Amino acid sequence: MATRFVIIGGGPAGNTAATYAARLGADVTLIERDVIGGAAHLWDCIPSKTMIATGGAMAFIRRLEGMGLEEQTAEVDVEALTERIESIKMRLQRSTTNLLSSQGVELVHGSARFLSPHDIEISTVDANGQPATRTVYADAVLIATGTRPRIPDWCQPDGERVLVTRDCYPPKVFPESVTIVGSGVTGVEFVHMFSSFGAKVTLVVSRQQVLPGKDAEVAAVLEDDFLRRGVHLLKGARATAIEREVNDAGVDGVVVRCDDGRVVHSSHAVLAIGSVPNTDGLGLESAGVEMDKGGYVQINRHCQSNVSHIYAAGDMSGKLPLSSVASMQGRKVAEHVMGLQKVAHRHLDYDKAASAIFTEPEIADVGLAEADAFAVGRKIRVTKVPFSSTPKALINNDWRGFVKIISDPATGVVLGGSIVGRHAAELISVIALAVTANLKVTDIVESLLVHPALSEALAEAAE
Numbered sequence: 277m278a279t280r281f282v283i284i285g286g287g288p289a290g291n292t293a294a295t296y297a298a299r300l301g302a303d304v305t306l307i308e309r310d311v312i313g314g315a316a317h318l319w320d321c322i323p324s325k326t327m328i329a330t331g332g333a334m335a336f337i338r339r340l341e342g343m344g345l346e347e348q349t350a351e352v353d354v355e356a357l358t359e360r361i362e363s364i365k366m367r368l369q370r371s372t373t374n375l376l377s378s379q380g381v382e383l384v385h386g387s388a389r390f391l392s393p394h395d396i397e398i399s400t401v402d403a404n405g406q407p408a409t410r411t412v413y414a415d416a417v418l419i420a421t422g423t424r425p426r427i428p429d430w431c432q433p434d435g436e437r438v439l440v441t442r443d444c445y446p447p448k449v450f451p452e453s454v455t456i457v458g459s460g461v462t463g464v465e466f467v468h469m470f471s472s473f474g475a476k477v478t479l480v481v482s483r484q485q486v487l488p489g490k491d492a493e494v495a496a497v498l499e500d501d502f503l504r505r506g507v508h509l510l511k512g513a514r515a516t517a518i519e520r521e522v523n524d525a526g527v528d529g530v531v532v533r534c535d536d537g538r539v540v541h542s543s544h545a546v547l548a549i550g551s552v553p554n555t556d557g558l559g560l561e562s563a564g565v566e567m568d569k570g571g572y573v574q575i576n577r578h579c580q581s582n583v584s585h586i587y588a589a590g591d592m593s594g595k596l597p598l599s600s601v602a603s604m605q606g607r608k609v610a611e612h613v614m615g616l617q618k619v620a621h622r623h624l625d626y627d628k629a630a631s632a633i634f635t636e637p638e639i640a641d642v643g644l645a646e647a648d649a650f651a652v653g654r655k656i657r658v659t660k661v662p663f664s665s666t667p668k669a670l671i672n673n674d675w676r677g678f679v680k681i682i683s684d685p686a687t688g689v690v691l692g693g694s695i696v697g698r699h700a701a702e703l704i705s706v707i708a709l710a711v712t713a714n715l716k717v718t719d720i721v722e723s724l725l726v727h728p729a730l731s732e733a734l735a736e737a738a739e
């Protein structure tokens with residue numbers, strides 16, 4: 277009899293696991309309470325990157341003057357942009373749903389919770405629209421329920437002016453001025469997005485550097501760009517309250533108060549201070565699944581929880597909160613459920629995951645970071661080449677940024693790298709492949725790359 281595999285959550289982790297397991301012969305049921313594609317399609321990756329693409333197009337138009345064209349301007353059409361976001365989301369949702377159906381995956385719209393380690397109850401609606409419940413048996417279960425924005429007790433988002441990231445799509449209005457609280461990846465992408473659309477932006481940075489934990493040189497390029505655009509960086513400040521206010525002129529707005537007494541007034545504020553896992557209400561105690569203090573399900577290298585037939589993947593597994601990682605975990609879970617780990621099966625190495633920040637310039641990195649190598653006293657070779665040395669950057673009229681490659685001085689094996697600049701998110705794939713496949717810098721140098729292209733900076737950095 278086919279393995280009964282039940283998946284809770286239809287985001288990147290859940291839908292990838294479902295597709296692969298069905299292909300491998302499992303009898304798969306995927307339960308999703310919202311939309312197939314998950315938060316990634318509904319609120320996170322797709323809408324944010326679509327808005328950033330429009331903001332980027334506006335920035336590009338502003339730069340055209342330097343390319344021998346007359347000065348250009350562009351106005352954003354909020355309605356058209358909203359339609360564009362919705363149509364991209366619908367298209368992706370349709371294609372993912374079609375793929376799952378074509379593989380024979382049973383899709384159930386409803387909310388799931390464990391009754392026991394092998395029994396899952398689904399709260400759904402019947403054909404007459406009446407509330408109904410159904411219980412399904414599972415040989416193996418994947419929990420892929422994702423996360424939601426973290427809301428601290430000192431702030432009450434109201435969806436109007438005090439916002440979490442999910443309130444920003446569709447873009448009902450573009451704020452005149454906005455204070456972003458949180459200077460991690462999401463925070464800086466929102467700074468970039470709103471400032472591209474012309475808002476006056478303040479970023480509350482709790483430390484002395486945006487993107488804490490990232491390479492200081494990389495963060496410095498981004499800070500320079502923010503300052504050049506007039507973004508106000510409030511460094512070393514922790515927000516302690518966000519309140520609605522009406523100013524002396526009778527205009528509605530918000531005030532963000534910081535622990536050192538500084539205050540920022542703006543028309544809107546956006547909280548971007550991380551997320552919490554969607555594990556409450558799942559009945560994990562009935563299944564005997566243990567969570568850590570933050571509510572994340574702890575997993576081993578096969579993504580198994582402490583109950584061996586119950587797996588967890590994606591953001592709620594507390595590993596790297598990236599859509600790409602969630603999908604790869606889903607694929608690995610499908611392979612493990614179907615017994616493929618007994619043959620060729622590569623384990624997921626989270627240290628080799630490439631990631632990107634879709635600001636301007638773009639930032640991408642993979643593998644070992646320079647600071648981490650220094651921290652443990654590991655000998656490394658670091659080579660850095662600015663894009664300004666490549667003809668293509670000059671042709672593009674955009675020569676910001678650099679390529680940095682980190683390798684082992686003894687063997688030449690590529691250990692990591694960072695790229696700051698145009699198309700960094702695409703170019704990092706070369707270094708990511710080298711890191712995953714243990715390639716050497718000479719393998720990059722001896723690849724016959726295109727000229728003129730930004731990838732020439734990669735070959736030069738590998739020299």
Ligand SMILES: Cc1cc2nc3c(=O)[nH]c(=O)nc-3n(C[C@H](O)[C@H](O)[C@H](O)COP(=O)(O)OP(=O)(O)OC[C@H]3O[C@@H](n4cnc5c(N)ncnc54)[C@H](O)[C@@H]3O)c2cc1C
Nearest residue numbers: 285287288289309314315316320388422590591597598599
């Ligand atoms: C603003 C923002 C931008 C981002 N941009 C990027 C990016 O550019 N690139 C990138 O790689 N990552 C990005 N991420 C991260 C990415 O969105 C997540 O890593 C990804 O969504 C995780 O996928 P997942 O499958 O774990 O969960 P999700 O996508 O959150 O899906 C989980 C699903 O489970 C469902 N669910 C929850 N509980 C139940 C239940 N009890 N019963 C049934 N269904 C349930 C939910 O409805 C949801 O659809 C971004 C995140 C944010 C916040």
